[in-house]
Amino acid sequence: MLIQCERLVAGYGSGGDILRGLDLGVGPGDFVCLIGPNGAGKSTLLRAISGLLKPRRGRILFRGRDISGRRPDLLFRDGIAHVPQGRSTFPQMTVWENVLMGAYGLRDQQLVRRGLHQAAELFPIVVDQRHKAAGLLSGGEQKQVEIARAMVTQPTLLMLDEPTLGLEPRAARLVVEKMQVLNELGTAVLLVEQNARMGLSAAKRGCILELGTIKLEGRGDELLNDPQVKQLYLGRAAGADETTPNAAEARGAM
Amino acid sequence: MIAASNQPGGPAPPIAEPSANLVIRSLEKSFGGITALSDCSFEVRAGSITALIGPNGSGKTTLFNCVTGFYRPERGEVRFGGALLARLRPNEVVHLGIARTFQITRIFKNMTVLENMIVPIRQIGLRTLFTAGIKGPERERAEGLLEFFGIAFLRNEPAGSLSFGQQKLLELAAALMAEPKLLMLDEPAGGLNPVMIDRLTAYIRELNAGGMTFLIIEHNMGFVMELCEPVIVIHRGRVIAGGSPAEVRANPAVLDAYLGD
Numbered sequence: 204m205l206i207q208c209e210r211l212v213a214g215y216g217s218g219g220d221i222l223r224g225l226d227l228g229v230g231p232g233d234f235v236c237l238i239g240p241n242g243a244g245k246s247t248l249l250r251a252i253s254g255l256l257k258p259r260r261g262r263i264l265f266r267g268r269d270i271s272g273r274r275p276d277l278l279f280r281d282g283i284a285h286v287p288q289g290r291s292t293f294p295q296m297t298v299w300e301n302v303l304m305g306a307y308g309l310r311d312q313q314l315v316r317r318g319l320h321q322a323a324e325l326f327p328i329v330v331d332q333r334h335k336a337a338g339l340l341s342g343g344e345q346k347q348v349e350i351a352r353a354m355v356t357q358p359t360l361l362m363l364d365e366p367t368l369g370l371e372p373r374a375a376r377l378v379v380e381k382m383q384v385l386n387e388l389g390t391a392v393l394l395v396e397q398n399a400r401m402g403l404s405a406a407k408r409g410c411i412l413e414l415g416t417i418k419l420e421g422r423g424d425e426l427l428n429d430p431q432v433k434q435l436y437l438g439r440a441a442g443a444d445e446t447t448p449n450a451a452e453a454r455g456a457m
Numbered sequence: 458m459i460a461a462s463n464q465p466g467g468p469a470p471p472i473a474e475p476s477a478n479l480v481i482r483s484l485e486k487s488f489g490g491i492t493a494l495s496d497c498s499f500e501v502r503a504g505s506i507t508a509l510i511g512p513n514g515s516g517k518t519t520l521f522n523c524v525t526g527f528y529r530p531e532r533g534e535v536r537f538g539g540a541l542l543a544r545l546r547p548n549e550v551v552h553l554g555i556a557r558t559f560q561i562t563r564i565f566k567n568m569t570v571l572e573n574m575i576v577p578i579r580q581i582g583l584r585t586l587f588t589a590g591i592k593g594p595e596r597e598r599a600e601g602l603l604e605f606f607g608i609a610f611l612r613n614e615p616a617g618s619l620s621f622g623q624q625k626l627l628e629l630a631a632a633l634m635a636e637p638k639l640l641m642l643d644e645p646a647g648g649l650n651p652v653m654i655d656r657l658t659a660y661i662r663e664l665n666a667g668g669m670t671f672l673i674i675e676h677n678m679g680f681v682m683e684l685c686e687p688v689i690v691i692h693r694g695r696v697i698a699g700g701s702p703a704e705v706r707a708n709p710a711v712l713d714a715y716l717g718d
Contacts, residue, residue, distance in 0.1 A: 215618060216618070218614070218618055239650065240607075240650050240653070241607075241620055241621075241625075241648075241649060241650055241653060242608075242619065242620045242622065242623045246620060246621065247620075288621055288648075289621075341512070341513040342513040342514075343513060365621075365648060368647050368648050369560060369644055369647050369676065370513065370676065371511075371512045371513050371676050371715060372676060372678060372715070372716060372717065373715075373716075373717040374513060375676070376717075397622070397649060397650050397651070398651075398677075399650070400651070435652065436650065436651065437651050437652075438650075438651035438653075438654060438655040
């Protein structure tokens, strides 16, 4: 296992536990989509793994080593990248400066060069628009800059928290395609996605998180077709308008 | 019943019930030379669930901000019933019966969930806001809404401790406390889990049957096509199409600018 969470318990400040004894494994090259109700603990889990939140109990193993409570900058260097929810570009800096920030604190110049090269190759926009202030890009373009920045360390695990939130349908599809490409190139992906149909279609595996524990896991397509999962987590869904010729796409990406 | 004109001096939208329609006429707004809205005109008919769709950066949120007093448009006018909105402050717009939510939620993070529910309906200074306590029908209504959106158990938590999705639900619930005539929602489905989207869809229908008018910005096309009519499409700050979901979906200009293939 690349990441192994064992009986993980985490929460904020003096508040109650959000994660309540969660067990989850992500293998090398895996693509796992986390779905579940609002407030189930999905973002909290990503924060615990990337070191932004120190677990209260339990452990997180990364390649067999206990990393619980390790500093986020060290974990980033270790190869765990986290693209948080919402916008996290530096709006006044240029697109290329934003990508360079992904190399902040890295000492291995050769690694940095390789990482930047790869980021530029995967996300041509960071080269095409390199002199533009990142804040002037559209939401979908900014999300690509954020992912490119996260890829500079050539992480083995890329975690994305609702990357398609607020994106127009086409931009959302593009971002999902990019995740699939990165995964095919060998990066393990842990994706939190409220657009559950789209997320589960793109991922290899799905996990349903509820009340701070994993309720159910399975292949993406298994979960998509499970009647109980449909009823409890996918809904009739607002994406399922059968009248659209390419209903599958409408269901997912829009 | 929408009339979209994308040419200067185009036909004015017909007004069916002037007392409660939201009429947006030739609106223009730019930011440092970048045009966000340019001769944008359309109408939200009283009693409709109107959708506003379009690419990122097409001017949808700017339009919301112009209607609700957060921005001053450079040209054009916004009428709600008999009132001219374009020069009003946000709080004055609220008193006319227009409430809204934001794409990025704006709640009071250090106040409790329940306190956030009361803010929209008390028209007094913040210092005296809670001296009267939260009780009676007000409390019942707040509890009912929180219950419906599944966040009642968080009533005494600081709102800032809620997850992103829960904060959105809180903002929506708080906007409903004021029982507005027109509720403007900026990406209500974004970040909500699909089951909650279904509940929200049903609830909007119910409120609409009771007379509430909706103007909804949303990228979730399933949600839009199922719930809204008419659908208005804006691109580069002006209306490029409007009509029933089926008409809009079949419109080549919309496919080209937004939906793609």
